[in-house]
Amino acid sequence: MPTGRKFITENPGKSARYALSAIAPFISAYIIFFVELDPNNPAVTNTLAVAVLMALWWITEVIPLAITSLLPIVLFPALGIMNGREVSSTYFNHVIFLFIGGFLVALAIQKWGLHKRIALKILRIIGSSPGRILLGFMFATAFLSMWISNTATAMLMVPILISIITKLEEINGKDLVKHFAVGLLLCIAYSASIGGIATLVGTPPNLSFARIFYIYFPNAPEISFATWFFYAFPISLVLFLVLFGYLYLIFVKRKKNWKSLSKGEILNDYEKLGKKNFEEKVLLIAFAALAFLWFFRADIVIGEVAIPGWSNWFNYPQFFNDGTVAIFVAVVLFMIPSKTQPGTFLMDWKAAEEIPWEIILLFGGGFALASGFKESGLSMWFGHQLEWLSGLHPLVLILCICFLVTFLTEITSNTATVETLLPILAGLAVSIETNPLLFMLPATIAGSLAFMLPVATPPNAIVFGSKRISVIQMAKTGFFLNIIGIILVSIITYYFGTFIFDIAEGAFPEWAQIDN
Template identity: 55%
Template sequence: MTSKKSNQAIKPKFIITGLIVFFYIIFFVHLQPEKPEVTYTAAIAFLMAFWWVTEALPIGLTSLLPIILFPMLGILDGKTISNSYINYVIFLFIGGFIMALAIEKWNLHKRIALKILSIMGGSPFMILFGFMFSSAFLSMWMSNTATAMMMLPIAFSVILSLEEIHGESKVKNYSIGLLLAIAYACSVGGIATLVGTPPNLSFLRIYEIIFPNAPEISFGQWITFALPITIFMFWFILLFLYLIFKPKHQLKKLPKSFFKEKHNELGKVTLEQKRVFILFVVLALLWVFRKSIDLGFITTPGWSLLFKHPKFLNDGTVAMFIATLLFVTPSSKKNESLVTWNIIKKIPWRIVFLFGGGFALAKGFIDSGLSTYIGTILANAGTFSTSSIVVALTGIMSLLTEFTSNTATTEMMLPIISGLAVQLKLNPLLLMLPITLAASMAFMFPIATPPNAIIFGSGKIKMIDMIKVGFFINLVAIIVISIATLTLGKVIFHIDINEFPDWASQTIAVIKP
């Protein structure tokens, strides 16, 4: 995570370096001489990736490069590439973020967290569990960054109270584990829903761009697949951190009144909190049960079947419907609704543009033939088994995202991985799903995810602490994601390892050079 200042600043040396390599590729590299657009797309992809990683320009600005460069270099016309920036995934993100901002505006997130902690109790293990549960649950629905920032001051108040009772030296080790638990829970909670973390939404749209004939992946399907991974990783991290950072000396249990008092300080539940909570629950239920969920042994019918054209409805429709209700539902203040138009200013538009830039780049990868070109080069991986390829690519992605933006890396990797899947005649979901999940499973370095950076910025954690613990959690995450994809993913997304799906076969004609 970077500071606001760095997000706005420009870095001339990286701008110049990126442009030098960009023009070198344009004039002196010929990937496919008969199709110069393949090389041009590769040059643009490098320039965007380099400027994204180094933040030579604000991320949102770099994301707009396809609108300028694709038409200029004859890859795609301006109208086609501009359409990549506005789609239902963008509105799914905007609607979900408006809900998150409404929760934050009326302080509902803090009330939820303190309520959970007051129920869990004050023993060291239950405090750890309470903080992780609160962080993971909130991160399923709102920004991981906002969740981590909200949980941090609550954690500090608990740590301070423990230090007052037992002394700083006896609590120091445990406090490290508590802070790491918050960061890691934000990451594992975020993967459970499509709106929980940006890479999930990037996957959803890029998958549809590259494979337009593929079956739709609904919110309900995703949560049915990813939630078990979240639950397993949650319990593993909880037990692992408690084992490593368990207090050497028996700590006195905090009285139950500690969290209750802090919860009571918030006062009675307000009218606004009640109404936002009701809309939040309705949103979650509409997302999860919009489309029928087929688990093989049981099928849950989706509510969209009540409409004449159920396929016309998508998760973006639901998000904007609830967002609209937030704008029109009155609060206790005269002539003011739960959210006002001023909240639009708080939406992270640089992330919206980042999404659009990734979608545009994916479109360029496919239409130029670059995706197929790279997939052909990587096709020698076909000598390995399907499970080996899944594990290897998941591990590579997990390593890459330790050093780069997880969203930008996801948007760069998915078109390449899809091309590889087509060349290997594998169901693309077998490779794209684990790659997407691995993008959020980065636990080793502060720069890997915003929650990691926020917790590290507290000054109470050394980098070596995060590296030693995060390395083993990364390994477990790679294994769990791979196994879940090859087992649970096969059932939920109807994947046959031995069959190349028709919808992917139909795409070959579109992207084959």
């Protein structure tokens, strides 16, 4: 979801958002003084009040997301929820450094233009007919967003796409290209989100899940980069195929009298980049090394098959995490001199200043809120209120969770939505004695699968900002994908995710038994 006041002032619901933001503190005050969830533990009620205030301010975005995320530092100590020192420490952890390290590598790739070479290379290989152009941009976007944030990927791909659309308009005329252009723009937005779910670093909700899950269940098996990939990549792949078929039928199949973009024009754009320089070669190696080190850091165990991780070469393999790897590769980039620009390095602090600190603080606020839910007992309180759901089949519960998260994310920040709901789902799972992963995993994925509105995800907003697509066009196309996403995530989680994470139906793992 886009951040900042500028976007809000351009939204038609501006007045309602400002009004809701203004009354949010009064709603929280009412909860504190007139609601009593647990007579023996006022911290439960106070935590709910803070959660409501943060959720409403996150939804409206009148107050910047980062500033709202800092509220627990002040309110948790003031309301007797958590010690100020403890809540402050939740804002920086290994997940945050995983994000920082990954983003530093991504910024280096952007600095030297490697992303453009990758995108154009993919287009050259796949082809230049309408269907192939669609597939090329989808593949390039999805692939890049697995390693670079989906927001950055969309921002990188849209200018490349606009140049291709302009050339198509010159060949075929604007009227003939207009409909196809909408499909291309949507493929960027949707592919960025779909590709992002495949890896832990692809989209912020994935990282939020990794940290919140650890906060609640520190004794649980680690959710490593490889483990997440084995679970999420099949979902990403199936959604990618569905998306291509769907967009092809709507925007490509009925085209007549169409003149394709010549391979020569794509080749010309590629050749303008010149030969691959020293910096791009080193970054390509660093990029591949980072993916390899992430993937094979921890032991990979699938059924009876086990692949030992490289961390076992060290005396204390448990001391390593994915954040360690990301920071290591990022630091190395600051040490390698540039040949194209003597006296500089592959990465410098000027480029590093582009790190989205607002998202980092948003992470921290979500982690602090999750800690508050746990320490106060609010998550368990919610779980007890929802114990009646224990009679439902797990697949039905997963469907309901995915539906709620997907459509809630259409109007709220996907990261904020996931960070608010995951603690509740953790408490629900413990209360009905179900493996928490069965609820928390699909909720996290669903947070990235809102395709209907510009405000749903950052890629949607970036594409909408091209002014070549209307809200109605996005909503009509995205509704079907929302429903398909909900169904696919639920089914794959229930039938495949249970195998990857060794989830036995009806069995409540020992590591999930937290104190009430």
